[in-house]
Amino acid sequence: MLLSTRHLEAFYGDFQALFGIDFEIDPGEVVAIIGANGAGKSTFLKALSGLLKAPRDRIWFDGRAIGGMPACEIARLGISMVPEGRRLFPSLSVRENLSIGTHSGRRGPWTPERVLGLFPVLRELLSLPGNAISGGQQQMVAIGRALLANPRLLICDEISLGLAPVAVKGLYDTLPAMLAEGMTLIIVEQDVGLAQRVTQRLYCFQEGRVSLQGRSGELSRSAISRAYFGV
Amino acid sequence: MPYEIHRSTRTSRIGVPLTILGTAVLGSLPWWADSSTLRLFVEFACMLAYAQMWNLLAGYAGLVSVGQQAYFGIGGYALFGLAETAHVPPFLCVPLSGLIAALIAVPTSRVVFRLHGGYFAIGTWVVAEVFRLAIANVSVVGGGSGTSLTVMGDIARSTREWTTYWLALALAAGSIALLYGLLRSRFGLALFAIRDNERAAASQGVDIGSTKLRIYLVTAFGCGVAGALYFLMNLRISPDAAFGVNWTAYAIFIVVIGGIGSIEGPIVGAVIFFALRETLADFGTGYLIVLGALAVVTMLRFPQGLWGWLADRFDLNVFPVRRRISKSD
Amino acid sequence: MSLLGALDMLLQGVLTGGLYALFAIGLSLMFGVMRLVNIAHGDVIVLGAFLGIAVSAGAGVGLLPVFLLVVPAMFALGYVLQRGVLNATLGRGILPPLLVSFGVSIMIENILLELFSADARSLKAGGLETQSISLGAGLAVGLLPMLTFSAALLCTVALEYLFRRTPLGRAFRAASDDLEAVQLQGIDHRKVFALATAVAFAVVAVAGICLALRTTVTPSDGPGYLLYSFEAVIIGGLGSFWGTFIGALILGVAQAAGFHWDPGWGVLVGHLAFLSVLLVRPRGLFPRTRD
Numbered sequence: 001m002l003l004s005t006r007h008l009e010a011f012y013g014d015f016q017a018l019f020g021i022d023f024e025i026d027p028g029e030v031v032a033i034i035g036a037n038g039a040g041k042s043t044f045l046k047a048l049s050g051l052l053k054a055p056r057d058r059i060w061f062d063g064r065a066i067g068g069m070p071a072c073e074i075a076r077l078g079i080s081m082v083p084e085g086r087r088l089f090p091s092l093s094v095r096e097n098l099s100i101g102t103h104s105g106r107r108g109p110w111t112p113e114r115v116l117g118l119f120p121v122l123r124e125l126l127s128l129p130g131n132a133i134s135g136g137q138q139q140m141v142a143i144g145r146a147l148l149a150n151p152r153l154l155i156c157d158e159i160s161l162g163l164a165p166v167a168v169k170g171l172y173d174t175l176p177a178m179l180a181e182g183m184t185l186i187i188v189e190q191d192v193g194l195a196q197r198v199t200q201r202l203y204c205f206q207e208g209r210v211s212l213q214g215r216s217g218e219l220s221r222s223a224i225s226r227a228y229f230g231v
Numbered sequence: 232m233p234y235e236i237h238r239s240t241r242t243s244r245i246g247v248p249l250t251i252l253g254t255a256v257l258g259s260l261p262w263w264a265d266s267s268t269l270r271l272f273v274e275f276a277c278m279l280a281y282a283q284m285w286n287l288l289a290g291y292a293g294l295v296s297v298g299q300q301a302y303f304g305i306g307g308y309a310l311f312g313l314a315e316t317a318h319v320p321p322f323l324c325v326p327l328s329g330l331i332a333a334l335i336a337v338p339t340s341r342v343v344f345r346l347h348g349g350y351f352a353i354g355t356w357v358v359a360e361v362f363r364l365a366i367a368n369v370s371v372v373g374g375g376s377g378t379s380l381t382v383m384g385d386i387a388r389s390t391r392e393w394t395t396y397w398l399a400l401a402l403a404a405g406s407i408a409l410l411y412g413l414l415r416s417r418f419g420l421a422l423f424a425i426r427d428n429e430r431a432a433a434s435q436g437v438d439i440g441s442t443k444l445r446i447y448l449v450t451a452f453g454c455g456v457a458g459a460l461y462f463l464m465n466l467r468i469s470p471d472a473a474f475g476v477n478w479t480a481y482a483i484f485i486v487v488i489g490g491i492g493s494i495e496g497p498i499v500g501a502v503i504f505f506a507l508r509e510t511l512a513d514f515g516t517g518y519l520i521v522l523g524a525l526a527v528v529t530m531l532r533f534p535q536g537l538w539g540w541l542a543d544r545f546d547l548n549v550f551p552v553r554r555r556i557s558k559s560d
Numbered sequence: 561m562s563l564l565g566a567l568d569m570l571l572q573g574v575l576t577g578g579l580y581a582l583f584a585i586g587l588s589l590m591f592g593v594m595r596l597v598n599i600a601h602g603d604v605i606v607l608g609a610f611l612g613i614a615v616s617a618g619a620g621v622g623l624l625p626v627f628l629l630v631v632p633a634m635f636a637l638g639y640v641l642q643r644g645v646l647n648a649t650l651g652r653g654i655l656p657p658l659l660v661s662f663g664v665s666i667m668i669e670n671i672l673l674e675l676f677s678a679d680a681r682s683l684k685a686g687g688l689e690t691q692s693i694s695l696g697a698g699l700a701v702g703l704l705p706m707l708t709f710s711a712a713l714l715c716t717v718a719l720e721y722l723f724r725r726t727p728l729g730r731a732f733r734a735a736s737d738d739l740e741a742v743q744l745q746g747i748d749h750r751k752v753f754a755l756a757t758a759v760a761f762a763v764v765a766v767a768g769i770c771l772a773l774r775t776t777v778t779p780s781d782g783p784g785y786l787l788y789s790f791e792a793v794i795i796g797g798l799g800s801f802w803g804t805f806i807g808a809l810i811l812g813v814a815q816a817a818g819f820h821w822d823p824g825w826g827v828l829v830g831h832l833a834f835l836s837v838l839l840v841r842p843r844g845l846f847p848r849t850r851d
Contacts, residue, residue: 051740075746087741091733100730104746149746295658297599342835345842346794348654349597353790354838357831360787364828375824476783480666487659516670523666530659531648 001060002027002184003048003079003153008058008067010040010047017043019208025153025201030175030185032195032216035205036228041188042084044205045157048186049081050074062152076104080151084158084188086142088130095126097141101148108150109181115144118174136167143171147178154178155186160194172198192224206230234556238415246549254404261393269396270464275505276399277461278481280406282489282497284453285482287410290492291422292446293429295348297479298355301339301362302332302451304473306458308372311468314382321382322394325459332455333448340447344440356476363474377469380462395464402460406453407550410494413449414552422446426492487526490536494550499538561820568699569816575701577792577812578709579774581805582767583785584792585715586760588804591793592723593732593756594650596657600665602786604761607668608634608768609777613681623685623773631765638761643754650753651739665782672779680776689773708770715763716805722759723801732756784827791834797844806846 003025010018018040025031035041046052048059050071059067066074075081080101088097098112116123119140125133130141139159146154160168168191175198178185189195195202196216204212204227212219212227225231261269281303288294309328313319319327339358346354367375383391413419421442424432433439462468481504489500504522511518533540541547561569587601598604611630615621619629645664649656691703723729731752734742743749771777771785788811796807811830818829837845 049744051743070748071740071743072746072748075744081744083741083744087738089734089737089741091737092730096730100734100742100745100747103727103731145745289655293654295654297662342839345838348595349591349599349658350790350794352658353597353599353787354794356783357787357791357834361828361831361835364824364831368822368824368828480662483659483662491655516673519670520667520674523663523670526663527645527660527667530656530663531645534652534656 001025002029002062004060005044005048006058006060008044008047008054010043010052010054012043017208018047021205021208021210023203023210025184025186027152027184028179028182029201030179030187030199032199032202033186033188033205034190034192034195034202034224034228035211038207039205040208041205042157043208045081045155045186045188048074048155049079075149075151076106078106078150078152079155080146080149080153081155082139082142082146082157082159084161086135086138088138088141088145090129090131092130093127094122094130094133094141097130098122098144098148101145104149106150110147110150112148115147118147118177119144136163136170139163139167139171143174151183153184153186155188157188158190159187160189160191168194192228196224204228236556238551240548240551242547242549243551250407250549254400257400258397261389261396266392269392271505273395273399273460273464275501276403277457277464278478278485278504279497279501280402280457281454281478282482282485282501283406283410283494284450284457285479286486286491286494286497287413287453288446288450290486291414291419291426292443293426294443294447295352296355297352297476298343298357298359299450299454299482300474300476300478301355301359302336302454303458303461303478304359304362304366304470305332305335306455306460307462307468307473308366309455310459310462311372311378311380314380315378318382321380321386321463322398325398325456325463328459329452329456332458333452336448336451339451340444344443344447359474359476363470366474367470373469375470377467377472380466380468383463383466395460398460399464402456407494407498409449409453411550411552414494418442418445419552484522484526486536488529488536490538490540490542491534493536493538493542494552495542495547496536496538500536503537564698569820570813571699571701572705573813573816574809575705575709575812576816577809578705578712579767579770580788580792580812581712581808582708582715582763582770584789584796584804584808585712585719585801586764586767587786587789588793588798588801589719589756589760589763592799593736594753595736596646596650597661597790598646598757599658599661599786600668600782601661601764601789602784603665603668603672603782604634604764605768605771605785605789606672606777606779606782608761608765609683609772610672610676610681610768610779611765612769612772613683613777614676616683623683623688626683627766627769630769631762634765634768635758635762638764639754639758641761642757643750646757647750647753665786669779669782676779678778678780680778681772682776683769683772685773704770704773708774711766711770712805712808715766716801719759719763719801728752728755788830791830794844795834795837797847799848800846803844803846803848807844810845 001024005021005023008018008021021044033041043052047054050069054067056067057065061077061079098115122140125137159171187195187199199216202214202216202219203210204224206227207230211230212223285299288296306328309331310324313324313327314321343351343354343358366372372378421437424437425439425442429439485500485504486497488503490496507518529536583605590596590598608630612626615629616626645660649660689704692700693703693706694700723732731747735749735752739749792808792811793804795810796803814833815826815830819826
């Protein structure tokens with residue numbers, strides 16, 4: 001097991017956003033998290049990445065309790081997140097946005113050349129500011145930035161949001177290349193059908209709880225629908 | 232409807248009448264206290280009013296100004312100008328000086344409101360410095376070494392002291408009443424909305440710009456009156472004394488240590504400030520180091536100040552400005 | 561005023577501006593990275609000056625050792641102050657950083673008063689202060705102002721390089737854009753901020769020593785220098801070290817012009833020039849930030 005959470009709770013001040021999430025993922029797996037807005041998906045990812053404080057022993061990564069660790073340390077341990085909304089740095093060029101991903105100094109198969117091989121269109125855009133390119137291109141940079149940290153676990157938070165279908169397809173077509181290098185993936189997706197197609201297992205969040213989980217191919221639409229909306 | 236809206240709190244039901252009683256007691260002070268006590272109170276009242284104005288600006292409108300001393304000084308010099316040159320009765324000059332300060336705040340706001348946050352803070356400081364340096368170059372008011380208020384010599388000493396004292400009492404009570412009344416009004420609701428979330432407030436139709444401007448003018452008036460009264464008591468004014476940033480430094484300490492964003496906080500803070508000043512007077516600059524360290528520690532550990540901490544722990548609220556919803560039986 | 565007189569005034573103003581640029585760059589750096597306005601900035605300049613004076617008098621060493629001792633000491637002080645005190649004020653609105661740095665400002669000023677009294681002091685450099693270089697046609701510039709100006713130029717170039725071409729500078733810029741996203745890259749923002757302040761303090765140390773060489777210093781001078789630094793940054797425009805540099809030169813020239821007209825008006829004209837720029841071009845002359 002690469003990552004697991006045991007009865008994970010999360011609060012924003014007095015407001016409880018997560019009510020005891022149990023989650024696990026093995027090395028090499030691709031797992032989806034689906035759910036409506038406000039279901040707690042982003043909160044869960046924030047807790048995993050360290051942006052939100054969690055109790056120490058509720059999150060385990062590679063045998064270590066990482067709850068409550070600062071986000072920068074968790075990143076250096078090998079968890080990389082492609083955050084919702086891309087969040088590129090406008091003060092940095094595309095090239096710098098990519099290279100900043102190497103900051104954690106982890107060794108691995110992903111180099112700037114390989115990333116550009118994955119997203120060749122970026123070659124022409126390297127000197128532009130991070131926010132001067134299209135949404136789809138920004139998403140490529142955000143993924144590339146996360147890959148360059150050579151993580152053990154890559155988390156993609158709603159990478160299809162706001163993108164045209166052809167751009168989304170282009171992004172998900174790169175998945176096999178990542179998996180070939182032994183990457184483990186958590187994918188948060190709004191598009192349920194897409195989530196089912198590209199992942200092996202699936203968790204559905206609803207109002208801060210896991211309402212459904214199972215093998216992606218085996219879950220019926222009606223079961224997912226019920227779990228998604230909480231009926 | 233199953234819910235009720237309350238304004239008064241347990242402590243305000245005793246607190247407000249007690250405050251009015253206390254004010255009445257203080258009003259009788261001239262009959263049984265000596266001159267230096269009266270002077271101390273006048274100073275206390277001026278600093279409290281000035282601090283309440285700073286509190287209103289920073290704690291409620293989110294405008295941190297390190298330049299309110301501009302209006303303190305303008306109030307002082309306006310008093311001197313009106314009394315000495317225009318021969319307006321000195322005690323009448325006090326509120327008039329406040330008005331003059333507010334008038335000058337109008338064009339000033341056009342300039343300083345171009346800045347935001349920390350830069351607004353320092354920008355207001357620059358403006359105060361401009362006033363200080365400009366007046367220091369005007370020889371008619373004594374230039375850099377200042378001038379004295381001679382017309383007060385025509386008034387009997389006890390009349391002078393007692394009237395100044397009562398004006399100070401009015402100022403202190405008035406500043407508290409001003410904040411209380413303002414914050415309980417619709418205008419106060421707008422302020423709270425801006426304080427909590429400016430964008431959301433704007434989307435609800437709150438005119439952020441005009442609200443902030445009005446607060447800025449009101450606080451300029453308040454600081455002007457405080458300055459006028461202070462120099463009425465002092466009888467002597469100079470640019471450095473009038474426009475010194477130390478006034479704002481003291482106000483900041485009073486508000487931060489007492490509790491920002493509440494009406495009771497600065498009162499507590501002013502008492503602490505004066506207590507510290509009297510007890511540490513022999514240590515010279517040491518007391519300012521203590522004050523500075525206290526402000527730093529308070530801001531880091533107890534951002535709500537002493538009153539804020541007490542109010543949280545014991546659920547106190549002497550001057551309630553918010554509405555509470557409760558289920559009716 | 562003759563052309564020569566005007567040229568001379570311009571020259572003196574520009575050279576004074578060099579010193580102001582040294583003052584202002586540190587402020588610009590701290591604001592650029594952390595959006596933090598350090599109200600103690602002027603007092604830190606004065607602290608640097610007094611440290612230089614104390615080291616020179618106490619250890620009896622020459623000028624170069626003073627720099628070599630004071631600059632790293634201030635670098636360390638900046639790191640510790642940011643890490644220990646100022647970092648805790650960030651992310652909680654505009655009040656805490658302002659109020660805490662205000663408290664620190666009062667503390668520095670009064671601690672210096674306790675240690676050094678209100679007497680004006682300066683740094684002696686064995687004649688360096690009085691040497692001048694003749695430019696012909698009756699114009700001359702002081703050697704010290706020239707060196708100060710060169711130091712300012714060097715610092716501006718160095719900081720631009722640091723910001724635009726080094727990994728640390730990349731971290732600075734990213735942290736100023738998006739604090740959460742920068743942590744996701746494995747960057748410890750607390751260290752990054754501490755380094756920013758450390759670098760700022762190191763430049764301020766150079767500025768303080770140059771100040772003490774050039775004129776007398778008292779513990780209460782801090783606020784005045786804060787205002788000059790701030791005005792230089794605003795005139796030049798936020799987000800650009802070269803902007804701050806030029807803004808400082810403009811301020812120096814404005815003050816020189818005011819002083820020439822009437823000695824009591826020097827600083828005042830500088831303030832008025834700042835307010836004019838604020839009215840006409842609120843974002844400064846060469847702004848670079850996206851705010």
